[in-house]
Amino acid sequence: MNFSLYKAMMKGHGKFLFTCAFTGFLCLYLLVMTFPLLSDSQQFNDVIKSLPKSVMDAFGIQGNLTNAVEYMAMNFYNSIYLYLLMAYTILTACQLVSRFVDRGSMAYLLSTPVTRRKVINTQAAVLVTGLVVMCLFTYLGGYFGVLSFVNNSEFDLGVFTELNLIVMLIFLLIGSYSFLFSCIFDEEKTALGAGFGVTLLFYGLDMVSKLSEKLSWLKYCTIFTLYQPEKIIQGTYDTVSISLVLVVVSILIFAAASFIFQKRDLSL
Structure with a gap:
């Protein structure tokens, strides 16, 4: 990785990152603010319970509305947050490489003494850093929201x-x-079409697999099967093993991306 390039890329990427990170922070903080009101609302609870089980499973509407974490999982982590992260992650990944190639800017980066390997690894580091910062902001939004509006118990x-x-x-x-x-x-x-297409396909397959027992086999065709907030809340989720799998597979794919970038002919 090249630190000077990393610093420059983070500076150029900072505005978009801050906008997305602050949006996540604010959305979750404001959502937690509504928790004391809605958790005590019998009408809201009755509406939720009246929904068909298959629909509730497909959209992640599960859990106890009197529990703060389950409330956040149901109303934020199963909907808004996924869409926000989807947009940020895929757009950023494409901005860091294919946009430079598409617009001819990659030629300037590769004309410097920095090697292709360092350039692409630095771009990957920028993507990972941005994702960590965004998730950290959202985490703090939820945490500070709880401190402000929720009983610690x-x-x-x-x-x-x-x-x-x-x-x-x-x-x-x-x-x-x-x-x-x-x-x-x-x-x-x-690149954007491929990124969004594959991700939306995974997301759609996950939803469809929860609608019917006959279609439950589709859960083996999507990475969103590994995302099960209800099991995390119940304490039945194998966090360590699944985390290791996700990290190892991600590293292997990043390594493959780096290798391909170094070996391919670029239209510059």
């Missing part, structure tokens, strides 16, 4: 931390294959 910090860790590692994997697409394709729109 209704909040399990360990489970909340575990939930955030798994979300981050799931999107580390999504970021790794999006980065791979960015290294394979010259055109930014093609």
